[in-house]
Each structure stands twice: as C-alpha cells, then as structure tokens.
Amino acid sequence: MDNVRPDALGDVLVLGLGHTGQAVARYLLHLADDPATAARVGSVTVVGGAKSSDGPAARALRAAGAAVTVGEDSVEGSYDLCVASPGISEFSDLFAAGRAASGAVVGEPELVWRESPERWIAITGTNGKTTTTSLATALLTGAGIDAVSVGNIGTNLADALDAGRPAGRWYVTELSSFQLATTERLHPRVACLLNVTPDHLEWHRTFDGYVAAKERVFANLDPSDLAVLVVDDPVCARVADGLEARGLTVCRVSVEGVPDAPCRAYLDGDTLTVDLPDGTHRLADFSAMALEGPHNAANALVASACALFAGAPDDAVTAGLVAFGPLEHRIEPVRTVDGVRYVNDSKATNTDAAVTAVGAFAPGTVVCLVGGHDKGGDLADFCRAMGGACRAVVAYGEARARMGGALEEAGVPVTYAPHMAEALEAARALVRPGDVVLLSPACSSFDEFSGYEERGRAFKDLVRALVPEGGRR
Known part of the structure; x- marks a missing residue:
C-alpha cells in the first residue's frame, strides 16, 4: 500500500473539545512545532461547540498555539481540513458549520x-x-x-x-x-x-x-x-x-x-x-x-x-x-457467595447486549438487574428473549417502570427497586444456590452514575461487601 500521507494539511479546524478533539489538536500542534514538519500545518483552530466551556483543556491548547472557541456552534474563517470528533453528529449544527467552512471533513481515524x-x-x-x-x-x-x-x-x-x-x-x-x-x-x-x-x-x-x-x-x-x-x-x-x-x-x-x-x-x-x-x-x-x-x-x-x-x-x-481472561464490565465474574455467582456486565448499555449476556448462562438460572437511563427503544424482542432466559428480573432506576412493565406483560417475573444497590438486595432474596445474579442493565447509566465504568465498579464493591475479603462463603 502506498504511503498516502499528504505533504500539507494546511489550516486545520478541529471540532470538539473532548478527548478526541484534544488529542487531534495536540498531534497537529506538535507537527507545527517540529521544524521537519512545520510546513505541513498552517494553523490549528479548535471549536468546542455550544456545550463546551473555557476550562483547563481550552487553556492548555491556547498556550500550545491553537485558537480555541468555546460555548457556540458557529465557525469563523475558512479551512483546508476539518477533523470532527466522533460525538458530533453529521446532522448537528456544529458539524454543518465546520463542513461549510472547510475544504474537507474527516474524523480522527x-x-x-x-x-x-x-x-x-x-x-x-x-x-x-x-x-x-x-x-x-x-x-x-x-x-x-x-x-x-x-x-x-x-x-x-x-x-x-x-x-x-x-x-x-x-x-x-x-x-x-x-x-x-x-x-x-x-x-x-x-x-x-x-x-x-x-x-x-x-x-x-x-x-x-x-x-x-x-x-x-x-x-x-x-x-x-x-x-x-x-x-x-x-x-x-x-x-x-x-x-x-x-x-x-x-x-x-x-x-x-x-x-x-x-x-x-x-x-x-x-x-x-x-x-x-x-x-x-x-x-x-x-x-x-x-x-x-x-x-x-x-x-x-x-x-x-x-x-x-x-x-x-x-x-x-x-x-x-x-x-485471555474476561475484560472488566463484560460478563466479568465478581464473586461467588452462598453458591450464587455474581457477574458484572455493566457495559451492556443496550437491549441486544443484555440478551447476549443472559444467553451465556443456563436458562432459568439468571436473576438479571436491568435499568438505568432509558434509551427509549422497542422492547418486544428484549422481553421475549429475557423471558426465555431469566428466572426473574429486577428493574431499577429511571427506566424501571417502562422496562419492568413491558417485561411483566411478557410474563417475566419482575421486582422493582429505586437504585442499583436496592436492586442487588432484591436479587439476593430471589436466588438459590447455582443461580447467577447478573448486572446487565440494557441501559446507559447516566441517571445514577457518570458512566458504565462507575456503575460496574459500584456493583463490584457492593458484591464484595457481602463477604469480607478472604471470607469463604
């Protein structure tokens, strides 16, 4: 394959001030600072978007030589290339503004x-x-x-x-x-x-x-x-x-x-x-x-x-x-307590992922914790699959009423809890030796946590608290 690296990138616009936007801007600024590559980059401009603020990331990029605009979706000037962060939809006002001001729009990959x-x-x-x-x-x-x-x-x-x-x-x-x-x-x-x-x-x-x-x-x-x-x-x-x-x-x-x-x-x-x-x-x-x-x-x-x-x-x-062992938050074994396995699948932020997770265990042995921030998708296929795989479901969080109601209509036994901690307690009352308590929420976590990582680690902490470290239950 030929090396297709362009000789010049020109004036570059970066959309977004999250991790990707910062990484792209840093890479471009380093090219501009290196005498061997400086001619490839004319300027680096970062537009964070309407929800961005003038925090440490914006100040660091300005200090490194970038022009940084925050708090708005408009783009001033014209650019040879626009690099859009993945969180910015191609249908958004910011993406449209960047496309109108640039010769081409690409992403980081x-x-x-x-x-x-x-x-x-x-x-x-x-x-x-x-x-x-x-x-x-x-x-x-x-x-x-x-x-x-x-x-x-x-x-x-x-x-x-x-x-x-x-x-x-x-x-x-x-x-x-x-x-x-x-x-x-x-x-x-x-x-x-x-x-x-x-x-x-x-x-x-x-x-x-x-x-x-x-x-x-x-x-x-x-x-x-x-x-x-x-x-x-x-x-x-x-x-x-x-x-x-x-x-x-x-x-x-x-x-x-x-x-x-x-x-x-x-x-x-x-x-x-x-x-x-x-x-x-x-x-x-x-x-x-x-x-x-x-x-x-x-x-x-x-x-x-x-x-x-x-x-x-x-x-x-x-x-x-x-x-190779299981990754964190992906059907991750946590602990066995009183003959019951506790498994963290917090990464399951959609219904298909949750259905896949419960399918990893013997039918009728799973008590699944579902809920969180409701994405609002259709639940018919999810309910049919959960009914065939789970002995019971504990619905919690913001999504509990809609998800639990749909599951009950499909004939799945459902217990309700306000938050994940109470959901775990409810699940403990439903299990018997040989069962699996599976956190596979089928929802994002933003009603209670900052992300699926925090949710999964909180679940693991709760499970580990059931038995002191070194305990034999």
Whole structure:
C-alpha cells in the first residue's frame, strides 16, 4: 500500500473539545512545532461547540498555539481540513458549520490512517468490539508481533501516533459507527463486522444510516485484504454477500454451523477452527477459555482470524486464547457467595447486549438487574428473549417502570427497586444456590452514575461487601 500521507494539511479546524478533539489538536500542534514538519500545518483552530466551556483543556491548547472557541456552534474563517470528533453528529449544527467552512471533513481515524496507513486491523459492530479488539491484540503480542489496541477502546489514535509508531507495529483499531461515518480512504488490511442491531439512532437518524456507517469499514478493501464477518447476524450475512460480489476475500464466521465457504471460522465440536487461504488452523477448545457464551466464541474466532492473517502461528494463537481472561464490565465474574455467582456486565448499555449476556448462562438460572437511563427503544424482542432466559428480573432506576412493565406483560417475573444497590438486595432474596445474579442493565447509566465504568465498579464493591475479603462463603 502506498504511503498516502499528504505533504500539507494546511489550516486545520478541529471540532470538539473532548478527548478526541484534544488529542487531534495536540498531534497537529506538535507537527507545527517540529521544524521537519512545520510546513505541513498552517494553523490549528479548535471549536468546542455550544456545550463546551473555557476550562483547563481550552487553556492548555491556547498556550500550545491553537485558537480555541468555546460555548457556540458557529465557525469563523475558512479551512483546508476539518477533523470532527466522533460525538458530533453529521446532522448537528456544529458539524454543518465546520463542513461549510472547510475544504474537507474527516474524523480522527481517517486523519491518522492517512498519516500512517500500514498494518491496520479495524473491528466494528454494535456489541463485542472491545473484547475482540483486546483479544486480537493479545494474540498478536503473545506471538511476538508488535501490536497495540487503539481507537474507541480508550487510546486515541492521534495520541498513539503522536507517541511514535515503530516500524512493523500493528494498529488493532476498535471503530464506532460515529468514527466510521467520517471515513473516506480508510483502508485496513483486515476489517471485521461482528453484529449490527439498532443503536445510536439519535446520532445516525435511521437504522439504514447506522448500517451504512458500519459498512464503511470495508469500503476500500481489495482482494489481498481480509473481510471477517459473523454471518449468524442477518445484517452481517447480507453485507458478506455484497463483499463477495466485489471479489473480496471474505471469512464467514459462525458458531451456529459450518459456513459453506472456502474462507471461514467455526466450531468443530468445541474446537475453534479457522480456514484461511493458507490452510486450516485448529486452535484451542472454547471450553478451555475463560470467556463464556456463544457470542464470545464468535469473538474468539474473529480475533483468531485477524491474528493468523497478520502472521501469528497456530501454537501462539492457541496459547493466547487459553490465557485471555474476561475484560472488566463484560460478563466479568465478581464473586461467588452462598453458591450464587455474581457477574458484572455493566457495559451492556443496550437491549441486544443484555440478551447476549443472559444467553451465556443456563436458562432459568439468571436473576438479571436491568435499568438505568432509558434509551427509549422497542422492547418486544428484549422481553421475549429475557423471558426465555431469566428466572426473574429486577428493574431499577429511571427506566424501571417502562422496562419492568413491558417485561411483566411478557410474563417475566419482575421486582422493582429505586437504585442499583436496592436492586442487588432484591436479587439476593430471589436466588438459590447455582443461580447467577447478573448486572446487565440494557441501559446507559447516566441517571445514577457518570458512566458504565462507575456503575460496574459500584456493583463490584457492593458484591464484595457481602463477604469480607478472604471470607469463604
């Protein structure tokens, strides 16, 4: 792949003053300060938007040489390039103002790929992105291949590039639909789509718009690259058909059967198996992994396909699969108390994620804690799935009335609680040995917590308080 880094970026407008906006601005300012690259950047202007304020971040960027405007969505001047933060919808007033004032609009992944386009693995989907990204990175590093997890997973791409990218390093990139919506030439060597269910419709306006953003991860692939899709998901199966029609190399992943395709990943009995153009790779048994649930078997197959394509040998991939443990807030075991397992799945901020989580356990053994800030989506499929999987549900928080009412109408036993702490107490009264108390809220956390991370850690603290450290219950 040719190095497509532009000789000059010109006058650059950055939209947003959050983590991404700050990282992009810092990277550009460092280019401007370096005599070897100073000619590439004419100026850096940051517009934080109507909800931004003149705090430490704005002052730091001004001190470094950026022009910073806060508290408004208007844009003054004209720019060669606009870099929009992912939280700014393409339908927003700020995005429209930036587009009108600029020659082109891209997001952070597009900018960083243009700056450093080699060895990218891109992973997207509604659920499972972080687990798959982390696992793919662990498989590569365990094989002695330099790789880092970047993007939506927490390490901004601009910060990673600013810190220096050694020759040969792979970027294993978790990409959200927000980030993909502003890509044009992004061209990873491996692009993965795990699943697509309705989410973030307030940003994309329609489900079709959301799907189109996800599909952009494949837009520039050629037959020498690898597209990996979990075809148990109907949207992914349709997208896979279209990619094959383009003549691309498509690895079809399934945990429900063996795909009828030359390039595929599947369970041969319990054995994770990947057929690539270079042959068949029989890896670890899924039961030997610490991860649980069919969705994690699919995640493991996707991560394995990525690592094998990038050059990891079978024995290293097998060892890495067995060594990998659950991530925080993602079906994370907390403690067993009186024969009952307590599991933290606070990352489940939508109904599909919660349905997937309860499916990781034996039907009828789960008491699930659901609730928080209500996203307002349709609950019919959620209620049907929860009824078949859960013995009972405890609905709490802002969403408890709507979610609990819908579940009761579907015949699911529901107990109500005002907050998560009371919900845990209510769940304890419902369980028996062998059961699972699962925090999988199907909602965002903003009615009670700053984010799913704080919610999950609060849950773990509450569970650990049930038994003193070192206790044997």
